Amino acid sequence: MSGVTVRERISSFLNNRWLVFVAAMWIQSCAGIGYLYGSISPTIKSSLSYNQRQIASLGVAKDLGDSVGFLAGTLSEFLPLWGALLIGAIQNFIGYGWIWLVITGRTPVLPLWAMCVLVFVGTNGETYFNTAALVSCVQNFPKSRGPVVGILKGFAGLSGAILTQIYTVMHSPDHASLIFMIAVGPTMVVIALMFIVRPVGGHKQIRSSDGFSFSVTYSICLVLASYLMGVMLVEDLANISHTIITVLTVILFVILLFPIVIPIALSLSQERGSSAEEALLPESQQEGPSKSRDDIQDIIFSEIEDEKPKDVDTLPALERQKRIAQLQAKLAQAAAEGAIRIKKRRPHRGEDFTLMEALIKADFWLIFFSLLLGAGSGLTVIDNLGQMSQSQGYDNTHVFVSMISIWNFLGRVGGGYLSERVVRDYAYPRPVAMAAAQAIMTVGHFLFAMGWPGAMYLGTLLVGLGYGAHWAIVPAAASELFGLKKFGVLYNFLTLANPAGSLVFSGLIASSIYDREAEKQARERHHGQLSFLSVDDSLQCEGTVCYFLTSMIMCGLCVVAVVLSMVLVYRTKRVYANLYGRSHT
Numbered sequence: 001m002s003g004v005t006v007r008e009r010i011s012s013f014l015n016n017r018w019l020v021f022v023a024a025m026w027i028q029s030c031a032g033i034g035y036l037y038g039s040i041s042p043t044i045k046s047s048l049s050y051n052q053r054q055i056a057s058l059g060v061a062k063d064l065g066d067s068v069g070f071l072a073g074t075l076s077e078f079l080p081l082w083g084a085l086l087i088g089a090i091q092n093f094i095g096y097g098w099i100w101l102v103i104t105g106r107t108p109v110l111p112l113w114a115m116c117v118l119v120f121v122g123t124n125g126e127t128y129f130n131t132a133a134l135v136s137c138v139q140n141f142p143k144s145r146g147p148v149v150g151i152l153k154g155f156a157g158l159s160g161a162i163l164t165q166i167y168t169v170m171h172s173p174d175h176a177s178l179i180f181m182i183a184v185g186p187t188m189v190v191i192a193l194m195f196i197v198r199p200v201g202g203h204k205q206i207r208s209s210d211g212f213s214f215s216v217t218y219s220i221c222l223v224l225a226s227y228l229m230g231v232m233l234v235e236d237l238a239n240i241s242h243t244i245i246t247v248l249t250v251i252l253f254v255i256l257l258f259p260i261v262i263p264i265a266l267s268l269s270q271e272r273g274s275s276a277e278e279a280l281l282p283e284s285q286q287e288g289p290s291k292s293r294d295d296i297q298d299i300i301f302s303e304i305e306d307e308k309p310k311d312v313d314t315l316p317a318l319e320r321q322k323r324i325a326q327l328q329a330k331l332a333q334a335a336a337e338g339a340i341r342i343k344k345r346r347p348h349r350g351e352d353f354t355l356m357e358a359l360i361k362a363d364f365w366l367i368f369f370s371l372l373l374g375a376g377s378g379l380t381v382i383d384n385l386g387q388m389s390q391s392q393g394y395d396n397t398h399v400f401v402s403m404i405s406i407w408n409f410l411g412r413v414g415g416g417y418l419s420e421r422v423v424r425d426y427a428y429p430r431p432v433a434m435a436a437a438q439a440i441m442t443v444g445h446f447l448f449a450m451g452w453p454g455a456m457y458l459g460t461l462l463v464g465l466g467y468g469a470h471w472a473i474v475p476a477a478a479s480e481l482f483g484l485k486k487f488g489v490l491y492n493f494l495t496l497a498n499p500a501g502s503l504v505f506s507g508l509i510a511s512s513i514y515d516r517e518a519e520k521q522a523r524e525r526h527h528g529q530l531s532f533l534s535v536d537d538s539l540q541c542e543g544t545v546c547y548f549l550t551s552m553i554m555c556g557l558c559v560v561a562v563v564l565s566m567v568l569v570y571r572t573k574r575v576y577a578n579l580y581g582r583s584h585t
Contacts, residue, residue, distance in 0.1 A: 424580060
């Protein structure tokens, strides 16, 4: 009897949705490979004698690989998620492994276009990691999409700092070893966990302790962010021994491993299997996928949306409910008698959309362009933060780069939590949280433009928080408005807004203005002569003027993004009231 109990508990543990969530967090902890490009690009530049333009070309390939996830989203619909994870691991290993072979001279040097292909392939592997983690966990936690997406995307944003800290333990004088670690480390982690990350019928595992479990997870996230920030500052400001660095890294691993206590505790405390949990669910969810009265009611409800008079929505609440109930009764009777046949129709918001169906919806494009303006302006700051701080006289520019990684992480975790409170407590559209994040970024860009004392620190905080919040709010909102069935494809299309915004704002606007101001300063210093510069020399700009106009443009774009988000809020009020309002009645 005890043997049966042990087997049941092991089975319960392996099929626990919290175990899947924890495994997805670990995968995401090494999935932000693109964030390490700033650390490996100097090694590539010196080893292959590249100039800055060639390194910038590799950076564009990295951004494209990080965001173009059409194939990952499509394959996630036809392959088991472990297959998608395996493909991503293979891409990561081949792409960065081959780069390491080239850098160390073990294979012949490749032309620039081939190196761009390798960077694209290697970085594109993380789109499979992101897609598999999000798809599995959003399906397992359909009632907690905001927190789940925020935490997972937060760990992806923090992975650069985590991998950097692990690399310090290697203490290798060969900087190419970081590229080797990027090729091998994430590949091993993903292969080890790929059979765990999958849908496990999480909607049947609702427990009263879920709120406490999320609180523990949030606490771990805050401890992890605070710890990494403290470790970065200590290692930057103090000359500590390798032994202490090893101890600090071991503590980091302990913090990362600690969430496993949640599924262990849930499995040990489970006395009656899933039946107790299913008792908490409505009967319609316990019945499984078979056709039920709710399915028929959903069809009738969709017919009401098509057939109701246009003036019904303008009536008082009680009268509107009465008229809709009468129409529903007539349609149900007619359908039962065969007098009408339910016609095939396009899905309504809140139902499952294909990508082509979503592309003809204004709401989908409102999300896309709001994300393009908001997240695109934030990514512009991230890509140019080193030069921005340098132009304002700061020597330790890497401090700001590390800080914005932490704020990005907290923005993702906090954005998921706060947006969930908005929809759960008030049944209000989640995009209002995106509008708030973009308003915060507006202030941050304004501070960058002004260049006041200490403005860099506060601007980095505000832009990092706002940028990170986008990647917790947008995936959750997209899954609510356009369904979970094609979520992988829809999410990966929306991520195209990130490189599109970066290409326009950073590649065209910011770089052009910076070069113009730098050239103007160089002419003033050398009496209008630039002949002293060689072709490959880079011009340096000093002062707030370098990014004043760029930051003001970003500020204006964030205001436009706020307007687009609020239009989306207005258009989706009724959808969110239908999705979440019933819980308050």
